[in-house]
Structure formats: C-alpha cells, structure tokens
Amino acid sequence: xxxxxEYDNTAYxxxxxxxxxxxxxxxPEMPAGLYVVRDAFPPGMLVMQSFLDPAFCDALVAECNPLxxxxxxxxxxxxxxxxxxxxxxxxxxxDIYKLQTDVVELTRRIFESSIAPHYGCEFEWFERPEILRYxxxxxxxxxxxxxxxxxxxxxxxxxxxxxxxxxLYLNENxxxxxxxxxxxxxxxxxxxxxxxxxxxxxxxxxxxxxVETGIRYALVSWAAVRGSARVQEKPGxxxxx
Numbered sequence: 730x731x732x733x734x735e736y737d738n739t740a741y742x743x744x745x746x747x748x749x750x751x752x753x754x755x756x757p758e759m760p761a762g763l764y765v766v767r768d769a770f771p772p773g774m775l776v777m778q779s780f781l782d783p784a785f786c787d788a789l790v791a792e793c794n795p796l797x798x799x800x801x802x803x804x805x806x807x808x809x810x811x812x813x814x815x816x817x818x819x820x821x822x823x824d825i826y827k828l829q830t831d832v833v834e835l836t837r838r839i840f841e842s843s844i845a846p847h848y849g850c851e852f853e854w855f856e857r858p859e860i861l862r863y864x865x866x867x868x869x870x871x872x873x874x875x876x877x878x879x880x881x882x883x884x885x886x887x888x889x890x891x892x893x894x895x896x897l898y899l900n901e902n903x904x905x906x907x908x909x910x911x912x913x914x915x916x917x918x919x920x921x922x923x924x925x926x927x928x929x930x931x932x933x934x935x936x937x938x939x940v941e942t943g944i945r946y947a948l949v950s951w952a953a954v955r956g957s958a959r960v961q962e963k964p965g966x967x968x969x970x
Contacts, residue, residue: 734912734932736885740878741871741934746914755912755932760848771913773928775847780839780924786899787921789860790946793823793899798862818869820937823860823946832858833968836895836950841970844893844926844952854967855952856891860899863906863945869937871911874929874951890961891929891951898923903943910935919947 734755735743747755752762752771762770770776798821825832836858845852875891878884896908898919908925909916912934917925927933929951937945953964 742912775926777924781922821862852952853955857966858950868939871936873931876931885931892954896925897948899946905941906945907938
C-alpha cells in the first residue's frame with residue numbers, strides 16, 4: 730500500500746475528517762464507494778442494505794441468543810502488538826459450533842459472489858467467521874483490522890494478512906452501536922441485514938460506538954487477496970477459497 734496521507738500523534742489522518750472532494754486522495758487505487766440504496770461513500774467502501782432477508786437474520790439471532798460467549802477485550806490478551814488500538818474491545822464471540830457449517834458457507838458466498846466482483850480480485854482465503862455479541866456498554870474503540878500503530882515511530886505497520894473486511898449486521902433493535910470511520914467523517918447506524926465491506930488497512934480505521942440499550946449482533950470476517958503481500962509466517966484459522 731502506497732499511503733498518500735500523513736498521520737498525527739494519535740494515529741489519525743492529519744486534517745480529518747476529509748470531505749468527498751478529498752476521499753479519492755486517500756484511497757486512489759480503490760473502486761468507487763457504493764451504497765446500494767442511496768448516497769455516495771468513500772472509495773473502497775461497499776454498503777449493501779437488506780443484503781440478508783430479515784427473517785433469516787431473526788432466525789440466526791434467535792439461535793445465537795442462548796449460546797454462550799467468549800468475552801473479548803484487552804484483559805484477555807489476544808494479538809496486541811505494541812499498540813493501544815487493540816484495547817477497549819468489549820464484546821463476546823458467540824460459540825457457534827453447531828452453526829459453524831452454515832455460517833462458513835454464508836461467508837464464502839459473500840466473498841465470492843459480492844465482494845470479489847466489486848473489488849475485481851480473487852481471494853485466497855478468509856478467516857473463520859465470528860458472530861460478535863455486544864451487550865449494553867459494549868464497544869470497539871478505533872482500530873485497523875490489519876495494521877498496528879507504533880507510537881514511538883509514528884507509523885502504521887501491517888501485522889495481519891487481511892486485505893478486505895466484512896461486517897454483516899444481524900439485528901437493529903438496540904440503541905447506539907453505530908459504526909464510524911473517523912478518517913472519512915462517515916458514521917452509519919447498522920440495519921438488520923446490512924453488509925459493509927472495506928479495505929482492512931489503516932486508512933479505514935473504524936470504531937463500534939457503545940451500545941446504549943439492547944444487544945447488537947454482527948458477523949465478521951477478513952479475507953486475503955491472492956498474490957497480496959504476506960507478513961505472517963502462518964495464517965490463522967482460515968478457510969481456503
């Protein structure tokens with residue numbers, strides 16, 4: 730990635746948020762941002778409203794509600810690499826063992842049928858999808874999905890082999906919980922069945938705002954483009970395409 734923007738001491742882009750007249754300078758190599766229902770979005774972002782049928786989403790949430798969850802957050806360790814941008818994730822990963830086959834195949838179809846054609850690429854693998862449960866107060870502070878911020882050097886470095894991220898929202902009966910992209914000045918209130926895709930790198934820092942009421946469910950995964958640079962000796966828990 731040839732990064733054309735400068736970052737300040739807090740790891741945000743200098744001059745943010747950029748208006749539409751500057752979006753193309755941030756991600757010049759990306760396809761035009763697309764919102765299937767209305768409005769324009771920054772280059773590289775794909776937003777598809779009503780991607781999944783509401784009845785399907787409701788059924789999946791109903792199956793997830795009684796399932797146990799593994800709490801995520803800075804206290805549990807994880808893959809933090811000399812950065813605070815992995816801290817502050819207060820959510821649960823739902824134990825979807827019994828649903829694993831269906832969720833994996835759904836994710837495969839998303840990457841193959843919708844994401845790959847939009848970005849004009851071929852994926853080598855995607856990470857085993859997770860369903861995240863954000864209870865009241867749950868949030869994920871600003872972070873990049875593939876890069877970590879090294880404060881002393883004031884530089885972002887790729888530490889995970891992720892090229893494209895997806896978020897698939899399964900419900901909307903909660904307060905708060907918006908997703909925001911600070912470098913672009915974009916904030917969205919997720920809707921049931923909405924799919925969002927974007928590059929995983931530091932330009933697309935994003936945050937899940939705190940859930941104020943109710944419970945928020947989202948399916949997440951990340952994919953590696955065939956032929957892209959690799960920084961990990963071995964990939965994690967992946968599904969090959």
